[in-house]
Amino acid sequence: MSDYAIIGKRMPRVDSRAKVMGKAKFTADLKLPGMLVGKIKRSPYAHARILNIDTSKAEALPGVKSVVTGKDTEGVKWGVFAYTRDQEFIQTQKVRYIGDEVAGVAAVDEETALKALDLIEVTYEELPAVFDSMEAMASETELIHGDFPNNINVHVNIDTGNVDENFKKAHYIREDTFVAPEESYFQAEPYAIVARFDHEDCLEIWCPNGGPHMKSKPLSNAFKIPLHKVKVRKIAIGGAFGGRSEICPVDYICALLAKKTKKPVRIQFTREENTIATRQGHAMITTHKTGVDKDGRVLARETTCYMDGGAYSSTGPIATSVPFLSMEQAYRMGSVRYNGYRIYTNKPIRGMIRTHGRGFAAGLDTQLDMIAEHIGIDPVEIRLRNSRQPGEYTSTKSYVDSCAMDETIHKAVEKSRFKEKWGKLPPLHGIGIGTNSVQTGFPMGIRGGSQSFIKFNEDGEATVMSGVVDNGQGNDNMLVQIAAEELGLLPEDIHLVSADTETTSSDPGSYSQVSTFVGGHAVKIAAQNCRAKLFKVASKVLKVSPDKLVAQNRLIFVRDDPEKSIPIKKVVRISLLNFNSVNAEGGYWPKVDMKREWVKNPYGQMCEAFSFGTTIVEVKVDPNTGQVEVLEATAAQDVGYALNPLVLEGQFEGSIAMGGQGGMLTEYHEWNGGRCINPTMLDYKLPLACDMPPKINNIIVESVDPKGPYGAKEAGMSIAMSAAQAYSAAVSNAIGVYMDSFPLTPDKILAAIKSKES
């Protein structure tokens, strides 16, 4: 595999130069002629009926150009699936959380827009509100959405059969409940939108997104205009982490204001709005019941999870499934029954997040450690006895092709010296291991595939078009690396046109970890098709058959006689003189089971590949303050094949920070009724440079997936997901108490130490 010129190399990213110079443009940096400032009027109540909205005073304020309410919309509701369309873009009947959109204003400046918000008079009839999932299910007051009894939004039921029978055969059974509150993304860039309608009545819109094509379709539905009239433009994106996957109602409101005023409108979220009114992670209460044989092999498992979904469906069916799927991919479960309930509450909307199900996963791994202790084996051994193996099917009938789960465990154990340290560390020192698996893609119907177009310019350089978006993880560089490798060019010869819905074909977006596997694959195929055209021309000049040619370093040469060569630029020009342009297309559609559906039929091939990860951390707990110091972290992931180790390491390290350091030690939201009282960076504790472990060992494991481009799968998510488990296991090991409430804040740690002493 080592004969690649560009793939597999530690290549600095193509987008970093503009970023270090301050030249990269993010949405809030855009300035268009005549641009207005937009602001959103939000609900002050968690649950209330809207009786009347009077915008007359706001409209009369000098400088105000437009005020829009739900009456100005086409009445289309948003939901990821046809059966979850429960959210009006601007509420007309009811508000369901503090922050729900009620009206929008466009004005000449921010001050005027803010004044206008105060002049909009909304009359509400306050309704009883519910703020946690258990309370919401039992509530006898008005339902949050009338057609969902007990406020149950989504129920995912998975049952492989034989669960009760296998529990009867078990040598040892445990049932434990684990809880974790909501967390937030805190992307560095607060959400922002710029929208305008051009001279052909096309909507042109810039905003952070997890997939431009996932924005354009709902916008075309909302405005009832054809898809080609919605042009989602490429823009630098300051992080997503799953939180920018769907359309945000304010995308529509901003565009509506632009339509009404016939001017560009920019809306910039405050940090508080970014926390409250985009998405959050779900709070979860998870009960795992596990039965094992005398060797610790899982025979049966029953998991029930209640997720606080907030006011609307969002990605509900996916969100209710993914925590379970990650664990059923990581571990063999014998037989399993899963019931996941996503419950509506009068809180902000919950969606997908990079660390989705931290309490779910940490609970499952914590319970494995408890079982291991009971039967007298160590945490590594019990994982190896239950870990996923290549060539198996998951409980929900997905075939697992490439899988180096065991190798990630072995390598992480060796590097961290887990075996030497386990049980031998001084008091209040601990070491813990977590493992996880993440799917590379979801079944996404007609939007599951990606297509790329490549054209050669007469100077021998190439333009590559792809719908793949870069949220910051390095997708642009990935596409350039692949194109340069296949076309025989240098990265600087590739001009990338991406994430623009006018010029690029449909693409599934970046949030199911599928950008490399599907989008990168499409570019690879397009580039190979393009190269075949070059070879056809070059073979006539060099008088050898095309299959003997190699393209590298801007040259096409004969494999066995490298002196015999011709510059690619010359081949392009020869081709043009012969009335043939050098361009090509390529596409990739993963072979998934299209009949698989999150709720109705959660069985069948989920995606073509799965990544597997192991994290081990070593900690020291201060018994007086409850503070945790992380001494070292080791992250090992089966990524399939490392296209760029430099970028991969960055994903691993960032995953340790978000999944482990923040996700397990400090990050959670606090509430007063439905009001989030820590929506800012001052109050919500994100990891800082000085908090992070001084050493992170990155171990890249390559199983070379037979279907992935160059064997590549997904990078980083299995670390983000397993880091939480490793952190919780290490702290539990240090204090000698298995923790069941996350994150592990100092007060909980001190209480646990105290409970043990008494």
Next chain:
Amino acid sequence: MEKILITLNINDKPCEVMVYPNDTLLEVLRDELDLTGSKESCGEGVCGSCTIHMDDKPVRSCLTLAMEATGTKIKTVEGLAKGDELSSLQQSFVDHGAVQCGFCTPGMLMSADALLKINSKPDEKTVRKAIAGNICRCTGYTKIVKAVAHAGNSQDHCPDCITFSKAKE
């Protein structure tokens, strides 16, 4: 409120600009002078994305009034490179993979650059302390810390320094 004409010295150039007395330096840089490299992320002096230099010291431009900056030497991320030539710190960020989404990068560079002015070869612990007021959500800081610590020289134990020094030869 009336606008007032002030002169600011930004990246070694005098700039005349009309400001309101309550305009922050960040607002004036971004909205009036089109220097959008400095970012607003938290708006309350916590995240460090708006960090600039005032007389070589790192300052939060979101908490500084534009009028306070008169008579000082201001440097923004746009002033780090000499034309197209990146500073060694900027180049080190590129080579070490210290940039992911890039939103915190300008502020991070300005905090780090201020450190390097007083300590050209800081150890990693010193770097972590110097950038403790800059929040990065993508990288976990490891590569940023290395990029700052190794900005002045290539170091054998760092795989990216090796790649970089080879590439330069």
